[in-house]
Amino acid sequence: MRTCRSTVLFGVLAAGLVLTQQACTRGDRQSGKPVAFTTPASAGTTPAPIRTTKAGSGNKPAVSSTADPILAGRRQVVIRPIPSSESIVAVDEDGRLNTTDGEAEFGLFVLTPVGDKFLIKTAKAGAGGEQSCLGIKNNGSSPLTVEATACDTRRDGQLFTISRLKAKDKQGRPTYAISNEGAFLQVFPRTGLIAEELGDAPLLTTYAFIDNGPAGS
Template identity: 55%
Template sequence: MLRSRTPVLLATAVAVALTSQACSTDTSPAPTAPGSAPVTTTTGAAETTATAETTATAGTTVDATEPASPGDDDAEQAPPATRTPTAGATSRPAAASAGAILDGRRQVVIKPVESSESIVVIDDAGRLTLTDGPTDSGLFVLTPSGNRHLIKTARAGAGGEPSCLGLKTNGSSSLTVEAAPCDAGRAGQLFSIQRQNGQEAGGRPVYSLSSGGAYLRVSGQGGLIAEELGDSAATGFTFVDNGAATLPQLGD
């Protein structure tokens, strides 16, 4: 009886094993969720190929580039360039013509050619001298009077009027120049301004200044005197433009 059942049990076991093997090699594709990427599996191959959809939903394109967060933009964005002023913002305006200076329309610094660091100023005593330091009394206006000029201070004094340069006698000593109330009828205040043979210094014309035959020149002591020409040559001066004159013009 036992011998007759043994073949039957063996056949049953073999059938169960074959059924299990068939289930494990099922190649039917697994169901996919709606909207997911379809997956194709090749039986017996070592690779599987996945194809991603380019649209997640109808009419909507998925951008493959992931946008950076606002914080990343702030960290990576280069700062705006600082506008550097051009050369035209710090350039100096063109110098006024000699005609505008000699017409009394500009205020000028009077600079002796032989003393490159000094300018003509009026000291506390009212005398004309030189300085190479800061000053508020070194601007003048050359006002025509006939064929000569009054040399006026560019700023009015305490009485509301400018002063004029004029010669002063000092006995046997050399003439000096001092500031005094303007008076075109006083010969010592009228100066001849003559260009010196086309000479230039720093691109500016060079002039001599004289009144009544006495020429203004730098003395050996570094001051300014006026004397007739002898063995000493007249000092040359240039006029450095410092903007429009603010003194009232005749007839204003």
């Protein structure tokens, strides 16, 4: 398997979330212990990122964050991996972003544009009163994972590229690829959700964003 990287997502019920800020290595890979919680395609091509200044045309991305309230950080969303019938992404009790088939405590997110990239924030603030952000964690020789950490727009590991694809899900919603510095968030039975550089391999996991109301509600 190729070198991998990862990302983390959060759930939605009323429970406290205690986040321990983690140190980052050069290149913004998160290091140190996981954050603690009080409660729990297309092959061979790289999708073009969404531009946040204006909508594209032709082969360029057709959605801008200014035109789409989800990509403008004004809506909270469930992130559903494709292919999948029931699972969503959520932050687990160890602070790692992974998939779950059931109700998730931390499974709602807000996509906040930063230039032409995005912070992926928890929709609900933690015990300290602040939202947390997903960030890539370097695990040495093991695949990159995604974990929750304190938000910092200076950390490249927290700035994700969201690329709209031509395909739609079964409900007709747009689908997207999510990546960080060339490593795409993918879901595998053995490793769970990781970040992986594709090389010549196909992109196997894409995502739909399911609107769950105004952010901050």
